[in-house]
Amino acid sequence: MHYDVIVIGGSYAGMAAALQLVRARRAVLVIDAGERRNRFASHSHGFLGQDGVPPSEIAASARRQLDAYPTLTWLEGRVEAVTGRADEFTVATSDGGSHHGRRILLATGVADQLPAVEGLAERWGKSIFHCPYCHGYELGQGRIGIVGCSPISIHQAELLTDWGSVTLLVNAAVDLSQEDGAALERRGVTIEESPIVRIEGHADVAMADGRLLRFAGLFTATRTSPSGSLAEAMGCALEEMPMGIQVRTDAESKTTVTGVFACGDVARAPHSVSLAVGNGAMAGAQVHRSLLWPETIAPTHAVGRVR
Missing domain, CATH: 3.50.50.60 (FAD/NAD(P)-binding domain)
Incomplete structure (x- = not known):
């Protein structure tokens, strides 16, 4: 045919x-x-x-x-x-x-193409997302973490402040200028410089300095x-x-x-x-x-x- x-x-x-x-x-x-x-x-x-x-x-x-x-x-x-x-x-x-x-x-x-962070791929689409309009509301204005991977992560962190309290996990993947830092601060974004070791539990991030940061959900820019x-x-x-x-x-x-x-x-x-x-x-x-x-x-x- x-x-x-x-x-x-x-x-x-x-x-x-x-x-x-x-x-x-x-x-x-x-x-x-x-x-x-x-x-x-x-x-x-x-x-x-x-x-x-x-x-x-x-x-x-x-x-x-x-x-x-x-x-x-x-x-x-x-x-x-x-x-x-x-x-x-x-x-x-x-x-x-x-x-x-x-x-x-x-x-x-x-x-x-997901960031090379241990535990991220297993949670993709479940507790780690890319689109706030698709998944942000369901996080109930809880703590939101951004797994840094590119300059887009800065924009993503600013955007997501309407959905909850946002932390940008730089993870040595995002270069922040003074201007970027000031813009994020104005939006109330917390900046974490310590590298990520792995993601575990629902959306818990184990940091290189020994802390475990718990989030309602995580976002990243693939x-x-x-x-x-x-x-x-x-x-x-x-x-x-x-x-x-x-x-x-x-x-x-x-x-x-x-x-x-x-x-x-x-x-x-x-x-x-x-x-x-x-x-x-x-x-x-x-x-x-x-x-x-x-x-x-x-x-x-x-x-x-x-x-």
């Missing part, structure tokens, strides 16, 4: 895009590896109509709604390569399959990059952003490769479920537009790698 659109990635952005396309009665194939970024979190917050619902339930409900459309095909698997050109793409999957489509929409999401190397292998330009690397897109979700679009966390920041859904819905509409008016398919930005 030759699909109108092949969506690579079936999480929130990918499903939102697919919904717009199947409602336009287009033949859509979604290929999903089943690795949602927020799979470690027990509940999702800040998403209107789904506040406090487990991420797995949101995804399952969305999938059921998509399955009601006869032009949708869903394949659980992993994409190995994409070749060809607009209107004649071929997608090879890990099971040896070969699938053909007119447009490609990348909704593969991103991978989080560095992100596209999940897998597919976009780069296809020739899509990547760009360096404050939070990491993302696929370069224009205002119409087009990548630098004609006929290839991208949406969700892999193509935009900041990251949250609600923002991914909104961006995915818009991307789906833009892909549909390119099918109706092929003369609009060319990217509007300069072609070439940013990095």
Whole structure:
């Protein structure tokens, strides 16, 4: 079968895009590896109509709604390569399959590169987070620790003061200028210079000087990059952003490769479920537009790698 659109990635952005396309009665194939970024979190917050619902339930409900459309095909698997050109793409999957489509929409999401702190990875999404709008309220205005990892940690510490009493754990990873220190002090942020030994318990931080600092929750600013190397292998330009690397897109979700679009966390920041859904819905509409008016398919930005 030759699909109108092949969506690579079936999480929130990918499903939102697919919904717009199947409602336009287009033949859509979604290929999903089943690795949602927020799979470690027990509940999702800040998403209107789904506040406090487990991420797995949101995804399952969305999938059921998509399955009601006869032009949708869903394949659980992993994409190995994409070749060809607009209107004649071929997608090879890990099971040896070969699938053909007119447009490609990348909704593969991103991978989080966590700070190398003992005990952090095991608590990621449970008591250690990156988004205050998603998880800050549930901490009940308790003590919040910021595990320093980059200059963004300074901004994160200032921002989180609306959710509780904040301590910035510098951990030899953040260079604070006098101006930075003064700004943090004005916001009531406590600065801890002693290195972190490990994180234990719920969100307790063992410091190199022997103290154990207890927090209601911890935040850190992860560095992100596209999940897998597919976009780069296809020739899509990547760009360096404050939070990491993302696929370069224009205002119409087009990548630098004609006929290839991208949406969700892999193509935009900041990251949250609600923002991914909104961006995915818009991307789906833009892909549909390119099918109706092929003369609009060319990217509007300069072609070439940013990095």
